[in-house]
Amino acid sequence: MKPENAYAAAGVDVHSGKQSVEQMQAAVNATFNAQVLTPLGSFGSAFALPTGFQSPVLISGTDGVGTKLLLTIAAQKYDTIGQDLVAMVMNDVLAQGAQPLFMLDYLAVDKMRPKTVATIVSSIAEASQKIGAALIGGESAELPGMYAKNHYDLAGFGLGVVEKDAMLSATQAQAGDILIGLPSSGLHANGYSLVRKLFNLNEPDAFNQLDEKLQTTLLTPTRLYHPIVGPLLKKGWIHSIAHITGGGIVENLPRAYGSDLTAHLEWGSWPIQNIFDQVQSAGNLSLEDMLLTFNNGLGMILIVTPEAVTPLLQTLAASQQVAYKIGELQPATSTDERIQWKGQAPWP
Incomplete structure (x- = not known):
């Protein structure tokens, strides 16, 4: 009888890794376009810049999806987390006006489970395809002893391109x-x-005891904004964009305008989904905590020229996309906060 491979005896299953690649290959290949010059499995991934740019600027981004991963493990549901990854990376790239080019992913697991790995990577590929990006490569690593049973980590890198004078x-x-x-x-x-702390989700079984609707809501993937915003960028209507991620509106919106300006926002000008009320109520969180931690209903904010507001909103409405006029920029005084709020706040 042939002795067990020494690497396999140490906990690394090379055969399962090959199976994972085989199962994900069709989904990954579906993202390839004429700019992809190397096949899946190459040592490096080659991508030719699109033609037609006079002074192309490459915009890069990298991110992960944080402890939302733990909920996918508890639910044993891995077919949406890839969109979270692509959105977290490429929404940032979009915020500087770039069109997506490609994604790379890094997936590290405790044990190579071909079906699970292929599902995760396929979900990354599907989300990449939705925004016109190629998933040109990545790494799936089996790291026994590094992660608890069934645990994994996920990170991504993305690249976009924009004409220098259109940034x-x-x-x-x-x-x-x-x-x-x-x-x-x-x-x-x-x-x-x-x-996870507020809903007592530190044990895997706790997630499955939640109301089924809440489970679904907590696993809802991050929105991909390129299909909505990409066509608008060509109109020249948008001056700047804020992607509302960690730090919420109060930390991300000021990154999109200068210190000589103040954003005046009006509560009630956009709807706040019920999940935010549920979270606030579960921890009796202050308004400050809610603003610093969550997007509270807005995933992206466009800073638009006044004359472009009507045609922009009409364009979005024509494609059944909802958008809200939530405020304006005004000159800042020495005593102004970066954001001034008007109206009745939803929480004390």
Whole structure:
């Protein structure tokens, strides 16, 4: 009888790794386009820049999905977390006006389970395809002893391209510009360490004891904004964009305009989904905690020229996309906060 491979005896199953690649290959290959110059499995991934750019600028981003991973483990549901990864990375790239080019992923597991690994990577590929990005490569690593049973980690790197004179930046935002909020799909992939604490989800079985609707809501993937915003970028209507991730509106929106400006936002100008009320109530969280931790219903905020507001909203409405006029930029005084709030706040 042939002795067990020494590496396998140490806990690394190379055969299962090959099976995982075989099962994910069709989904990954479906993202390839004419710019992808190397097949899956190459040592490095080659990608040719699209033609037609005079002064192309590459915009890169990298991110993960945090402890939302633990809920996928508890639910044994792995077919949506890939969209969280792609959105967390490529929504950032989009915020500087870039069109997506490609994604790379890193998946580390305690044990190579081909079906689970293929499901995760296929979900990354499907989300990449939705925004026109190629998933040109990545790494799936089996790390026995590093992770608890059934646990894994996930990270991604993305690249986009934009014409140099079409880049968006905080310096372009001006007094009088209007703030247009795009709704989130829920919590996205931020604040889950707090959510897990508030709903007592430290044990895997606890998640499955939640109301089924709440389970689904907590696993709802982060929204991909490129299909909505990409066509608008070509119109020249947008000065700057804020992707509302960790730190919420109060930390991310000011990154999209200069210190000489203040954003005036009005409570009630956009709907806040019920999940945020549930989270606030579960921990009796202060308004400050809610603002610093969650997106509270807005996943992206566009800073738009005043004359573009009507055609922009009409364009979105024509494609059944909802957007809200939530405020405007005004000159800052020495005593102004970066954001001034008007109206009745939803929480004390």
